[in-house]
Amino acid sequence: MAYSAVVTFELPEEVERQFRERLNVKFLPSGLPLSPSDLDAAVSGCDAIVVTPPTQVDAEILSRLPASVKAIATYSVGLDHIDLEAAQKHGIAVLNTPDVLTDAVAETAILLLLGAARRATESISLIRSRTWTGWKPKQLVGLGLSDKKLGILGMGRIGRGIAHRAKAFGMEIHYHNTRRLTPDQEEGAQYYADPNAMLSVIDALVLACPLTPSTRGFLDERRLSLMKQTALIVNIARGAIIEDEALINALRDGRIFAAGLDVFANEPRLDPGYYDLPNVFMLPHIGSSTVEARMMMGMSLIEGLERLASGVNPPNRVT
Ligand code: NAP
Numbered sequence: 489m490a491y492s493a494v495v496t497f498e499l500p501e502e503v504e505r506q507f508r509e510r511l512n513v514k515f516l517p518s519g520l521p522l523s524p525s526d527l528d529a530a531v532s533g534c535d536a537i538v539v540t541p542p543t544q545v546d547a548e549i550l551s552r553l554p555a556s557v558k559a560i561a562t563y564s565v566g567l568d569h570i571d572l573e574a575a576q577k578h579g580i581a582v583l584n585t586p587d588v589l590t591d592a593v594a595e596t597a598i599l600l601l602l603g604a605a606r607r608a609t610e611s612i613s614l615i616r617s618r619t620w621t622g623w624k625p626k627q628l629v630g631l632g633l634s635d636k637k638l639g640i641l642g643m644g645r646i647g648r649g650i651a652h653r654a655k656a657f658g659m660e661i662h663y664h665n666t667r668r669l670t671p672d673q674e675e676g677a678q679y680y681a682d683p684n685a686m687l688s689v690i691d692a693l694v695l696a697c698p699l700t701p702s703t704r705g706f707l708d709e710r711r712l713s714l715m716k717q718t719a720l721i722v723n724i725a726r727g728a729i730i731e732d733e734a735l736i737n738a739l740r741d742g743r744i745f746a747a748g749l750d751v752f753a754n755e756p757r758l759d760p761g762y763y764d765l766p767n768v769f770m771l772p773h774i775g776s777s778t779v780e781a782r783m784m785m786g787m788s789l790i791e792g793l794e795r796l797a798s799g800v801n802p803p804n805r806v807t
Pocket of ligand 1: 565566567586587589593641642643644645646647664665666667668696697698699700702703724725726750751773774775776777
C-alpha cells in the first residue's frame with residue numbers, strides 16, 4: 489500500500505503532482521506545527537513526514553511523533569536540521585536527496601567563485617545605477633581563476649563536482665577531508681591532512697562539507713589570517729561553518745579579496761554586516777534551485793518512500 493506522507497512545505501507544481509500521484513499525501517505548507525496537539529492532529533496516522541532544512545527535527549519533536557511515523561524524508565542532502573541519533577533511537581528512518589542536486593550546487597559554486605573574483609556585486613550596482621560612464625582600463629578590475637589554486641573543504645559529491653568544473657577553468661585542486669580519497673577519486677588533487685596547512689597555499693577556498701560540531705565556526709579569525717590577502721571564499725555548504733563577524737571584518741579591511749555566499753547563519757536573517765560590503769556576492773540559498781534538481785529531489789524521496797513501503801531499504805536512507 490502507498491505510504492501516507494505529510495509534506496510540510498510547498499513543492500514546485502510538477503513535483504507536487506508526482507507526490508499526489510504516487511503517495512497518499514497531505515500538504516501542510518505552513519510548516520511543521522510545533523505545539524503537541526497540532527503536531528498530533530497533523531501527522532497522526534501518517535507513515536512519513538517530508539521536511540526542508542528550515543524545519544528543525546530535533547529530539548523533542550521526534551519523541552512526540554505518533555508511532556505511525558516511520559520515516560522523515562528531507563528535501564535536501566544536508567542533514568544538520570535532523571537529530572539523527574534521536575531518529576535512530578525511535579526507529580525512524582531518515583531519507584535525503586544525495587547526488588541528484590550535485591550538478592546544480594556545483595554550478596552555483598562556480599557562479600559564486602566567478603561573481604566574487606570578477607566583482608559582480610559592484611558591476612551590477614554600477615550598471616543598474618545608470619551612472620556608468622563607459623569602458624575604462626582601471627574600472628572594476630577583478631582576479632582571474634586560471635592557474636590559481638582552489639582549496640575545497642569537503643571533497644564529497646558536491647566538492648568533486650566543483651573540482652571537475654574548476655579544472656576546466658585551469659585551476660589546480662587542493663582539498664581537506666577527514667579521510668583521504670582514493671587516487672581514482674582524487675584525480676590529481678592534493679590532499680592536506682591538516683586544513684590549516686592548505687589555507688596558506690590556496691587562492692580560493694570553497695566550503696562544501698556538512699555542518700557538524702567539528703565544522704561549525706571552522707572559518708574563524710585565526711584561519712582567515714592564514715589566507716592570502718587576494719584569497720576568495722565561497723560557501724555553498726551551511727552558513728554556520730563561517731564566523732560571520734570574522735569574515736565581515738576581513739572583507740571590510742581588505743584582508744580577503746572577496747566572498748561568494750549562498751548560505752548564511754540564521755537564514756533568512758543574515759548578519760546585516762554583509763549587506764553593504766561591495767566585495768561580497770550573495771545568493772539567497774539557491775544552490776540546488778534548478779528545475780532539473782528540484783524534480784529529481786522529489787523523485788528521489790518518492791522512490792525512497794515507495795521502497796520503504798514495500799519493505800526494501802532505499803539507497804537514499806541515511807545510515
Ligand atoms: P557528501 O558527499 O557527504 O560530502 C561531504 C564531504 O565533506 C565528504 O567528503 C566528507 O568527507 C567531508 N567532511 C565531513 N566532515 C568534514 C570535516 N570536518 N572537514 C572536512 N571535510 C569534511 O555531501 P554532499 O552531497 O557533497 O553535500 C555537502 C554539503 O553541501 C551538505 O551537507 C549540505 O550542507 C550542503 N549543501 C548545500 C546546498 C545549497 O543549496 N547551498 C545544497 C546541497 C547541499 P570525510 O567524511 O572523509 O571528511
